[in-house]
Amino acid sequence: MRQTWRWFGPRDLVSVDDMRQAGVEGVVTALHHVPAGAIWTPEEIAKRQRALAAMANGAPSGLAWEVAESLPVSEDVKRQTGDWRTHIANYKTSLRNLAAAGIEVVCYNFMPVLDWTRTDLAWRLPHGGTCMRFDLVDFAAFDIHILKRAGAAEDFPAAVAEEAARRFAAMDEERKRSLARNVAFGLPGAAENLTLEGLRAHLDAYGAISAERLRSHLVAFLEEVVPVAEEAGIRLCCHPDDPPFPLLGLPRIMSTEADYAAIMKAVDSPANGITLCSGSLGARPDNDLPGMMRRLGSRVHFLHLRNVTREGHAVASSFFEDEHLRGGTDMVALIAEVLKEEAHRRKAGRADHSIPMRPDHGQDILDDLKRQAQPGYPAIGRLKGLAELRGIITALSHPQYGIGT
Template sequence: MRQTWRWFGPNDLVQIDDMLQAGVEGVVSALHHVPTGAVWTPEEIARRQREIATRKDGSPSGLAWDVVESLPVSEDVKKQRGEWREHIANYKTSLRHLKDAGIETICYNFMPVLDWTRTDLAYRLPHGGTCMRFDVYDFAAFDIFILERAGSRESFPEAVVAVAEERFATMTEARKVELAGNVVFGLPGAAEHFSLDDVRHHLGEYGDIDEARLRAHFIAFLEEVAPVAEDLGMRLCCHPDDPPFALLGLPRIMSTEAHYKALMDAVDLPANGITLCSGSLGARADNDLPGMMDRLGDRVHFLHLRNTTREMEGLSGSFHEAEHLGGDTDMVALIAAALREEKRRRETGRSDASIPFRPDHGQDILDDLGRKAQPGYPAIGRLKGLAELRGVLTALSHPAAAC
């Protein structure tokens, strides 16, 4: 398993030198400044590769851009409106440019409107650190009383609506603004640019798109891009919905094992694969992560290893980002399943036997609390997570483990 680390580019407050000290082997990055739907040019790709390959003092870092996360799919493609055909053509061109640069693994998602959703970006934990959290009552308060989405009240159980109403009644104006900003932060690149009216506009454009139609649009996208990736020897890996249940009346089509299997079967090419994110999928109690790795492992091209603690019964409740070995997902069992898959690949001679993984998210601890890096991506919290995961991986891979 190849140990990688997500990097948001030169403006990331966690830099290349930090990654080297963390002991990572490769970098996960993207061209976040390129508008969604536009072509990733060879020049921009090469620039990011040079940035990754260079330490602060100008010396070589020895690191390379291993995984793209993400080459985004435009809302036009998801809705099949506007310039969606041009965007698919540009996507294929970007794949060819990335392959020419030696990059073969491409993570993306097909979530409508929101890339991820949290109500707290710095939730205080008992040990004094902070983490990201999704509170269903606060989210209901946002949806019903701040966004005022039509039909929002009916989207939640009566008990959740009652608590949300009580919370909103005592919520300060500052908290209302903070809550709306936290939710909107999950709009790609939109933390400082999207208003609530913008969100309402985006939601309105999905009014006639249900799960079946969104899935049909996804299949149409894959039928275009997966054969190109297959011919190029590349690996596409779709990230699951985050969280893996319905929000804001939007359809969800990548939240369960059944969802993944349906898409793998619909476009049955090895290049059409999975980003198995244990944090996103683990927010649902009915997702068996080690079992999914065993059953779908031949199409798992990338692993996000993080953990969540579910705070409620049911499939769509509150949760927070846990320590990597401390949440509801059995991380040791999941890593053991990944190692079994790697062994199968080596035995069949696959060139992609080593599955890249990264310590996804992390709690802000120690100096992270002052650095204020990208939410979910602290330096020390991820270093701690990587160390824990590396320890499990080392122990399970040791010859003595077979005794």
């Protein structure tokens, strides 16, 4: 398994030096400043590569950009509105430019409007650290009483809607504002300036789009870009919905094993693959992560290894970001399946036998609490997670046990 680290660019408070000291082998990053639908130019790609290639003292970092996460798919493409055809053409050009720069793995998602959703970005844990959390009741309070989306109350169980009304009534104005800000953080480019009117406009634009129609739009997108990826030597990998159930009346189409199997069958190419995110998929009780890796592993091109603890048995439930070896996913069993898949690939002579993974998210602990880095991406919390995952990989790969050999 190729150990990588997500980096948000030169403004990231977790530096290139930090990555180097963490002992990672490669970097996952993106051109976050380039709007969705625009071209990632060779000049901008090279600029990012230069930025991560040097440490603060000017010495070579020894690190390279290995995975692009994410090359975003515009809302126009997802809805097939506006300039969506131009955006697809630009996406193809960006893929070619990334390939020319030596980047072979490209992660993307097809979530409408929100890339991810949490109600708390710094939820206090018993040990004094913090983590990200999705509270279904708080989210219902936002949806029904702050956003005031038409029909929102009917989208939640009656008991949840009733508790949301009580909780909203007890909120002061600052809590209402912070809840809205936290939900907005998953809206690309709008975390600092989202208005409720703006969010309502985004939702209205999807008003007539069903899950079936959105899935057909994803297939149409893939039919256009996958041949280019094949030609360029790019492995595309779709990230699952986060969380993996419908929110705000929006369709969700990449939440289960069946969702992935359908898309793999619709556009059957090795270049059309999966980002297996154990945290996103693990927030849903009917997802069997080791089994998914075993059954779909040949198309898994990228791994996000994190864990969540669910607080209910329903598909839509509250959850929080737990330690990497705790939570609902058996991480040892999952890593064992990854190592078996890598062994199969080596025997088959596949050049991509080493699957890139990164320790996804992490709890803010120790000096992370002062650093105030990107929510979910602390230095020490991720390093702790990487060390735990690295220990599992090392143990399972030991010749005495034979997994992955």
